[in-house]
Amino acid sequence: MDINLDAMNRQELVTLKTRVEKALASLEARRREEARKAAEEAAREYGFSLPELLDKSKGGKGNALPKYRNPKDLNQTWTGRGRQPAWFKDAIRAGTEISDMEI
Template sequence: MDISNLSLAELKELERLIPREIKRREAEEKVKVRKELEAFVQARGFSLNELMGGESAEKAKSTRAGGKVAAKYRHPQQADLEWTGRGRKPKWVEAWLANGGNLDQLAI
């Protein structure tokens, strides 16, 4: 990418957008890698928690009730905006739906 032809304003806009995009992509990559790892260890009869020195599978199941629920939906441009799909819809989800989007597009 040749940035030498960009104006100062365009460069400053890129400077503002790049950290946000990096953060979003890092979050996406972490989710992707975690899913791959979970599938890999599950195929061998283990849980990721067991292998990483966490609780055993039996104990993890018994303590799971009342714990934090995993997010089911994520904003496509802002990875830090997530929703579990429970309770009232966040404003960003309402705005997405009002602009013609659907929840399937936000699914993780």
């Protein structure tokens, strides 16, 4: 694709620059999502969720290992810290024992 930049005025160049930046951001977001999905699929093939495979040895806030797993969607986990996720509350209301959701 040939674009004659020399023939464009300042506003056209600024508009083109803005469109290119948006296109690059969109491309990066799509590629990141594709990579995340591929990583999740690879982890599932080995019987893990992606968070289980991430390095949790760095310490600090947010690095707790999951303690509970949604029996209806094995990709949803909860560390047992902070607010209970909706799927956890729903399962309890439906009669699921907490011990049945422990990992």
